[in-house]
Amino acid sequence: MVPTLLASAYEISEKSALTRILLEAEALFAQRGFDGVSINEVALAAGVCKANVFHHFATKQELYERVLSQSCEAFARSLDALELKEQGLAARLRRLMDWHNAFLYQRPHGTRLILRELTGSPTVLESSPVFPLIQHNFDRVVALLSEVSDEMRPGISPAVVAKVVLSLNLFGFQTERLNEKLAVSGALAMRPELQRQLLDLLLHGMQAQQLPP
Amino acid sequence: MVPTLLASAYEISEKSALTRILLEAEALFAQRGFDGVSINEVALAAGVCKANVFHHFATKQELYERVLSQSCEAFARSLDALELKEQGLAARLRRLMDWHNAFLYQRPHGTRLILRELTGSPTVLESSPVFPLIQHNFDRVVALLSEVSDEMRPGISPAVVAKVVLSLNLFGFQTERLNEKLAVSGALAMRPELQRQLLDLLLHGMQAQQLPP
DNA sequence: ATGCCTACCAACCGATCGGTCAGTTAGATT
DNA sequence: AATCTAACTGACCGATCGGTTGGTAGGCAT
Numbered sequence: 123m124v125p126t127l128l129a130s131a132y133e134i135s136e137k138s139a140l141t142r143i144l145l146e147a148e149a150l151f152a153q154r155g156f157d158g159v160s161i162n163e164v165a166l167a168a169g170v171c172k173a174n175v176f177h178h179f180a181t182k183q184e185l186y187e188r189v190l191s192q193s194c195e196a197f198a199r200s201l202d203a204l205e206l207k208e209q210g211l212a213a214r215l216r217r218l219m220d221w222h223n224a225f226l227y228q229r230p231h232g233t234r235l236i237l238r239e240l241t242g243s244p245t246v247l248e249s250s251p252v253f254p255l256i257q258h259n260f261d262r263v264v265a266l267l268s269e270v271s272d273e274m275r276p277g278i279s280p281a282v283v284a285k286v287v288l289s290l291n292l293f294g295f296q297t298e299r300l301n302e303k304l305a306v307s308g309a310l311a312m313r314p315e316l317q318r319q320l321l322d323l324l325l326h327g328m329q330a331q332q333l334p335p
Numbered sequence: 336m337v338p339t340l341l342a343s344a345y346e347i348s349e350k351s352a353l354t355r356i357l358l359e360a361e362a363l364f365a366q367r368g369f370d371g372v373s374i375n376e377v378a379l380a381a382g383v384c385k386a387n388v389f390h391h392f393a394t395k396q397e398l399y400e401r402v403l404s405q406s407c408e409a410f411a412r413s414l415d416a417l418e419l420k421e422q423g424l425a426a427r428l429r430r431l432m433d434w435h436n437a438f439l440y441q442r443p444h445g446t447r448l449i450l451r452e453l454t455g456s457p458t459v460l461e462s463s464p465v466f467p468l469i470q471h472n473f474d475r476v477v478a479l480l481s482e483v484s485d486e487m488r489p490g491i492s493p494a495v496v497a498k499v500v501l502s503l504n505l506f507g508f509q510t511e512r513l514n515e516k517l518a519v520s521g522a523l524a525m526r527p528e529l530q531r532q533l534l535d536l537l538l539h540g541m542q543a544q545q546l547p548p
Numbered sequence: 549a550t551g552c553c554t555a556c557c558a559a560c561c562g563a564t565c566g567g568t569c570a571g572t573t574a575g576a577t578t
Numbered sequence: 579a580a581t582c583t584a585a586c587t588g589a590c591c592g593a594t595c596g597g598t599t600g601g602t603a604g605g606c607a608t
Contacts, residue, residue: 139555139556140555153455154370154455155368155370155371155455156371157367157368157370157371158368158369158370160594160595160596161595161596161597162594162595162596170555170556170557171556171557171558172557172596172597173556173557173558173559173597173598173599174555174556174557176596176597176598177554177555177556177557178555180597181596181597182596182597211541211542212542234454237454238454240509240510240513241447241450241451241454241509242366242367242368256513273542273543274541274542274543275539275540275541275542275543277532277535278532278535278536278541279532282529282532282533282536283536283541286503286533286536289502289503289506289507289510290499290502290503290506292506293502293503293505293506294502296453296454297453297502300453300469316495319490319491319492319495320495320499322490322491323491323495323496323499323537323540324536324540324541325540325541325542326488326540326542327488327536327537327538327539327540328424328487328488328491328496328537328538329424329425329486329487329488329538329539330486330487330488352585352586353585373564373565373566374565374566374567375564375565375566383585383586383587384586384587384588385566385567385587386567386568386569386586386587386588386589387585387586387587389566389567389568390584390585390586390587391585393567394566394567395566395567
């Protein structure tokens with residue numbers, strides 16, 4: 123914990139054991155889930171022994187929740203850096219989708235970790251201090267869209283728009299490995315073009331305009 | 336396996352051990368995943384002993400894949416029953432979304448099972464006979480939309496529309512438990528109303544029409 | 549120098565894991 | 579009546595699980 127002369131020199135070149143444990147745990151849990159990863163695996167990947175992991179975290183569950191909350195906090199921090207001042211609906215929507223999409227692929231482990239929790243039935247999320255973080259993050263996205271809700275058609279609520287945007291990005295991320303295979307059959311475009319089509323679809327709808335007579 | 340006089344009488348009132356194993360395995364795997372469920376749990380839930388499970392399935396993996404493929408086949412069978420003949424884009428889209436959504440909630444275990452596979456990194460899906468089933472199912476949905484692609488604006492591809500529809504439903508299902516909590520903050524509507532808003536959004540877009548001068 | 553604290557480890561614990569095996573039962577086949 | 583086979587079970591196997599214990603090494607305050 124305390125950086126001595128020697129230790130601080132180490133910290134420049136290589137990370138502390140605790141950091142390594144958290145890093146490797148995030149990657150492993152994201153890939154195979156809570157039950158699919160043993161503490162021994164995490165320890166080995168981090169280059170320490172199993173007992174050392176239990177020195178830093180009382181239980182496996184505690185390690186897991188710590189990793190989980192770190193991912194949520196990263197989302198909040200990235201959202202802080204997103205500025206949408208004085209932009210209209212179309213520009214906001216585009217920047218929001220771009221930012222979110224970029225974030226997902228910058229932190230694939232954390233993203234997959236939370237996605238995993240969403241699928242589990244008695245999820246850890248609901249009954250842990252992590253959940254309010256997610257809720258707050260969602261609120262912030264809704265707020266960004268509410269500021270331009272006057273540009274939306276009546277009957278379209280900012281919350282639904284927020285949910286659609288986040289859903290499409292998350293689900294796109296979740297099924298990205300399948301896209302190339304599905305693309306063969308359904309002619310799905312690659313990501314940048316696909317994002318453009320999605321944005322177009324959300325803004326203007328899919329139906330061809332029938333001109334008023 | 337073979338129904339005797341006595342056995343067939345039993346089969347009317349209660350299911351065979353094999354059926355019970357598959358049923359309980361589906362529910363348990365859906366809730367907690369492959370690694371989160373032990374064969375002993377499945378056996379206990381099905382009212383047989385552990386060795387009996389291994390009598391019907393050589394390995395745990397084999398049981399899992401069997402349950403998984405059953406879920407995919409159920410999707411295909413349900414899709415068979417969906418008729419959209421002689422309907423326009425709007426009507427088709429509505430019926431497609433309704434059907435898909437209803438299917439998800441009719442078979443929540445199977446749905447969650449596949450959703451779980453999508454999140455895993457080296458997923459069982461990709462390298463198993465299950466994957467072509469999914470691919471084929473997706474193709475069929477795209478085909479249903481392609482028949483009315485002339486009603487779509489230029490630049491909107493049926494494959495993207497299919498992906499959007501399925502994504503929104505699946506992600507809505509996946510995060511349904513969170514909806515009521517998120518609703519408090521973001522004023523998310525309940526399901527039927529939410530579906531209506533989504534449909535409206537997809538058809539006509541979110542942006543208010545600016546009338547041509 | 550002494551005592552104290554944090555980081556770290558080898559060895560160990562009981563429980564449970566996936567899977568095996570020998571043996572029983574009962575209906576079908578000959 | 580004898581044989582075969584599928585369905586089923588209890589007891590067991592080695593490996594691994596999450597977690598504990600006892601102890602070492604070293605920086606630091608007294």
